[in-house]
Amino acid sequence: MSDWYVYLIVFGTGGLVCLLGQILVIKTKMTTARILVTFVILGVFLQAIGVYEPISEFCKAGVNVPIIGFGASLAKGAINAVKSSGVLGIFTGGLTATAGGIAASVFFAFIFGIIFKAKTKKL
Amino acid sequence: MDEIERNKRYNSYVEAKIAKTHAWPSLFNAFWVGGLICTLGQVFNDLILYIFPNVSTQSAWAYTLIILIFLASFLTGIGVFDKIGAFAGAGTIVPITGFSNSITSPAIEFKNEGIIFGMCAKMFIIAGPVIVSGTVASMIVGLIYLIF
Amino acid sequence: MKKEEKQTIFFNNKPYIIGYYSIVGPKEGKGTLGEYFSEVSDDDFFGQKTYEKAERTMLEKALKGAVDNAGVSYDDIKLFLSGDLLNQIISSSYAARTINIPYVGVFGACSTMAESLALGSCLVDGGHFETVACATSSHFSTAERQFRFPLELGNQRPPTAQWTVTGSGADIISSKGKGPRIISATFGKVVDFGISDVNNMGAAMAPAACDTLLTLFKDTKTKPEDYDLILSGDLGKLGSEILIDLMEYHGVKLGLNYKDCGQIIFKRNQNVLMGGSGCGCSATVLNSIIMKKLISGEYKKVIFMATGALLSTLSCQQGDTVPGIAHAIVIEGDNNE
Known part of the structure; x- marks a missing residue:
């Protein structure tokens, strides 16, 4: 297991990323889809310019769990695949690297979609 | 009065009229819930590596995300996630849990219109743009990488 | 007063509202006016499988309630004026399907109640119909999925947002009778x-x-x-x-x-x-x-x-x-x- 201060770093940095998201929500009235798109592209960008790895080394789950990590995996997959298989890698790399997450989301959504029924917000 | 001028004045009047709610509580909630979800991810990740030492770092992360996706999807199904989301805002949207929720919630919602055209077709009304933009952006990165 | 070429129509015969009925969902029932509604349901599905069917059922119940309240029968109602928020006003049209009364669908978004009452009054005042029914309905869950997001999506509502009322109201207007x-x-x-x-x-x-x-x-x-x-x-x-x-x-x-x-x-x-x-x-x-x-x-x-x-x-x-x-x-x- 990691040392206790690692969890503190993860909590702090993960919280900060979400805080940034919340500021965007308040300032720009962005909806869920726009927030997710913004952060995915941010992740792709950070990976492309090569700063994601060192950040991820330090923050660990603090950036891997936010959707930024999803974007970073897409970009990393594309870059690695280009290295190994050239042009084809452009097409196969990104989605191959993130296939697990997408397939899991779709599968669980399908299963729970069949089982459960939408309930009126009770707030 | 000129209509455009009138509309502009009305819009700025309305903008000023909207009661300024204090942003601090929502920022704080987003921070600690988001931080907690990430910490939970780290705990899962460490546990996986502890129990199965042979698993590669990358696979351990994939498992971690899948567990979080499962949890978010399940909480969405039992009708708890929307309450957490209403409380934490971006705190649950920005982590992978938000992605999972954005696929499961329309799947449940549009089930009434049938499995094919309801559930399966509408599953991506929110997450679709995420996958499309991410894929296109990553392909551009791959292309640039290939050229240079 | 005489009819004038203004935006306002003055009714010479002043139609009566001889019957009325309101039905709401559980959340509205817990609201300020809970005790005043004719009927409060504790199930917002109203015994149906989908929210769209629920809204329809609610509207049918409101109409039935208003007819009973007026002490008339469906045969006495010569025209049913109704509208709602759903695409192609399906709640109203499908509710009208069950009652065998000539039906006019009206759409005025949330202004539908006043619109249908105003139109109904014109028809009754003009002597074209003796008794007409006016109704409308809305349901939080059908409006939410049509206009906004899935119910289970974990998003925050903007501070200026409003909450769609789950409820339906109906009135019977007549040239004869008693009432406002x-x-x-x-x-x-x-x-x-x-x-x-x-x-x-x-x-x-x-x-x-x-x-x-x-x-x-x-x-x-x-x-x-x-x-x-x-x-x-x-x-x-x-x-x-x-x-x-x-x-x-x-x-x-x-x-x-x-x-x-x-x-x-x-x-x-x-x-x-x-x-x-x-x-x-x-x-x-x-x-x-x-x-x-x-x-x-x-x-x-x-x-x-x-x-x-x-x-x-x-x-x-x-x-x-x-x-x-x-x-x-x-x-x-x-x-x-």
């Missing part, structure tokens, strides 16, 4: 002051409400003080504050006799932000506390003005602004005879 009388109707113009935020309906509808209300006062040569109650539809907290400001700007001061259905239907702690909205909001408030007080004689003269935002999901995605509309009727209490 509709003395005039003012049909409103579509007014758009360029609000593009779909989560700020109150601000989008307030200018239309102001326009109709000013016209009403001008046409009827009355002042706000002449009425026991001036009731707007679903402007919500922000929208009604804006209406008060706009009216003051035009030199008309709305006093304590001005109320908004959206603001009074829920309690403050029910987490509805700016208040209630939807066709059902004004319909259920009118057909509960307001009708009761009109019949008891507590209110002698009431303006009922329902407001609507005439947008679709398509128009707002294409960047169009939100046009508003407001129709008003003036109702006279029971004991003026």
